[in-house]
Amino acid sequence: MKMMLPCREVTRLVSQGLDRRLGFGERVALRVHFAMCEGCGNFERQMKLLREAVRQLAEADRPRETGSQST
Amino acid sequence: MPPPDDFQTKLEGQRAYLLRFATLQLRDADRAEDCVQETLLAALTGEGGFDGRSSLRTWLTGILKHKIVDAIRRSSREPAMALEPEGDGSEFDALFDPRGHWAEAPSAWERPDSALERSQFLAALETCLGQLPARTARAFMMREHMGLETEEICKELGITATNCWVMLYRARMALRLCLERTWK
Numbered sequence: 001m002k003m004m005l006p007c008r009e010v011t012r013l014v015s016q017g018l019d020r021r022l023g024f025g026e027r028v029a030l031r032v033h034f035a036m037c038e039g040c041g042n043f044e045r046q047m048k049l050l051r052e053a054v055r056q057l058a059e060a061d062r063p064r065e066t067g068s069q070s071t
Numbered sequence: 072m073p074p075p076d077d078f079q080t081k082l083e084g085q086r087a088y089l090l091r092f093a094t095l096q097l098r099d100a101d102r103a104e105d106c107v108q109e110t111l112l113a114a115l116t117g118e119g120g121f122d123g124r125s126s127l128r129t130w131l132t133g134i135l136k137h138k139i140v141d142a143i144r145r146s147s148r149e150p151a152m153a154l155e156p157e158g159d160g161s162e163f164d165a166l167f168d169p170r171g172h173w174a175e176a177p178s179a180w181e182r183p184d185s186a187l188e189r190s191q192f193l194a195a196l197e198t199c200l201g202q203l204p205a206r207t208a209r210a211f212m213m214r215e216h217m218g219l220e221t222e223e224i225c226k227e228l229g230i231t232a233t234n235c236w237v238m239l240y241r242a243r244m245a246l247r248l249c250l251e252r253t254w255k
Contacts, residue, residue, distance in 0.1 A: 006171020
């Protein structure tokens with residue numbers, strides 16, 4: 001295993017981590033990377049926020065943007 | 072025991088929510104309406120199935136998810152869906168320099184904490200979802216909106232796990248880029 005994954009691979013792994021259980025080596029590689037790379041840390045938080053937000057979409061009680069909302 | 076029409080009134084009270092749930096996944100008002108109709112009918116005729124341990128909404132959503140998967144199964148045989156080109160996720164390589172580091176690193180998004188921010192974020196997200204290609208959006212919503220496991224998505228869409236991960240990756244990368252422009 002290389003010391004430091006390139007960010008491009010990190011984004012793929014972070015995404016797959018939302019869909020399957022990552023292996024031990026993969027998880028360690030991500031941790032090492034996050035400790036040194038702020039951009040990828042932000043990326044991971046964005047992915048988590050994205051997941052949370054999608055789960056709230058149907059609940060959201062708000063005016064539709066394209067709906068025929070009459071006020 | 073409450074009179075049946077009382078149960079029916081409660082079911083009707085969930086219709087708008089169910090319709091919204093189905094439309095988010097199917098992107099088609101008519102097919103969403105059909106699924107909701109089937110769900111409410113199934114709920115009415117199988118009233119005994121509701122034991123009150125979960126909320127009525129949760130129970131109905133569980134039935135609805137099955138109806139939606141059935142609808143997806145039928146529609147994935149349609150040629151229009153099958154023709155959409157498949158990428159391998161490499162279309163996002165331009166975001167990185169030749170060594171694989173960010174050309175422009177992701178910013179720290181402000182968390183949408185207030186009710187207003189939340190609704191703005193969700194509105195932005197919905198707009199971004201609308202810009203995804205149909206197959207990509209369908210796989211992404213099966214995973215994140217319906218909460219299905221990758222395995223089930225692969226089975227229903229007739230794709231490999233690797234293919235599924237690539238699709239989900241592509242969806243997340245595209246949504247992130249879109250939200251980076253409209254949110255932050």
